[in-house]
Amino acid sequence: xxxxxxxxxxxxxxxxxxxxxxxxxxxxxxxxxxxxxxxxxxxxxxxxxxxxxxxxxxxxxxxxxxxxxxxxxxxxxxxxxxxxxxxxxxxxxxxxxxxxxxxxxxxxxxxxxxxxxxxxxxxxxxxxxxxxxxxxxxxxxxxxxxxxxxxxxxxxxxxxxxxxxxxxxxxxxxxxxxxxxxxxxxxxxx
Numbered sequence: 801x802x803x804x805x806x807x808x809x810x811x812x813x814x815x816x817x818x819x820x821x822x823x824x825x826x827x828x829x830x831x832x833x834x835x836x837x838x839x840x841x842x843x844x845x846x847x848x849x850x851x852x853x854x855x856x857x858x859x860x861x862x863x864x865x866x867x868x869x870x871x872x873x874x875x876x877x878x879x880x881x882x883x884x885x886x887x888x889x890x891x892x893x894x895x896x897x898x899x900x901x902x903x904x905x906x907x908x909x910x911x912x913x914x915x916x917x918x919x920x921x922x923x924x925x926x927x928x929x930x931x932x933x934x935x936x937x938x939x940x941x942x943x944x945x946x947x948x949x950x951x952x953x954x955x956x957x958x959x960x961x962x963x964x965x966x967x968x969x970x971x972x973x974x975x976x977x978x979x980x981x982x983x984x985x986x987x988x989x990x
Contacts, residue, residue: 833904836900836904837904837905840897840900840901841897841901843893843897844894844898844901844921847890847893847897848894848924850886850890851887851890851891851894851925851928851929852924852925852928852932854875854876854877854883854886855876855886856874857875858871858874858875858932859871859872859873859874859875869934870934872931872932873932873934874932874933874934877933877934883933887929887943888942888943891925891929891943891947892949892950894922894925894947895922895946895947895950895951896950898921898922899950899951901918902918903954922947926943926947929943
């Protein structure tokens with residue numbers, strides 16, 4: 801026996817969060833869906849709240865001659881660039897959450913009611929943003945485009961996958977038929 805302590809070698813490539821990642825061997829899809837629903841619902845609640853009550857609150861009074869502003873509009877909107885980034889990011893986060901919620905609850909009982917509730921929530925969000933945002937601060941068409949980005953990207957992904965899959969299947973079928981044809985011709989020549 802030696803008096804030297806035993807050296808342990810650890811790999812740096814294994815990070816501490818590896819044990820928290822989804823593992824199809826031990827985690828069921830049902831558990832993963834439930835975790836995703838909880839996380840997405842939390843993000844949706846935070847983004848909805850931030851849109852309805854913007855950071856810094858709203859002006860309580862009309863501004864004076866030196867500092868004109870409207871009562872009830874977001875104080876944060878006085879910093880136009882920062883407010884615009886906030887609104888675009890917040891809208892993108894909320895619409896992405898809505899897409900994930902409706903996707904994860906597809907074919908569940910009350911799926912139609914979930915669609916109605918999420919659509920109503922998005923309309924409520926849009927009307928609140930419209931009410932507290934000064935007209936000169938944000939171009940609302942850009943927020944509408946931002947809100948549609950997750951849905952459009954999902955549709956493009958679906959059609960791209962469907963198109964690529966059908967092209968690959970056609971190529972595979974054509975290659976298989978050509979191979980069978982060559983095999984058949986080779987068998988006839990023997």
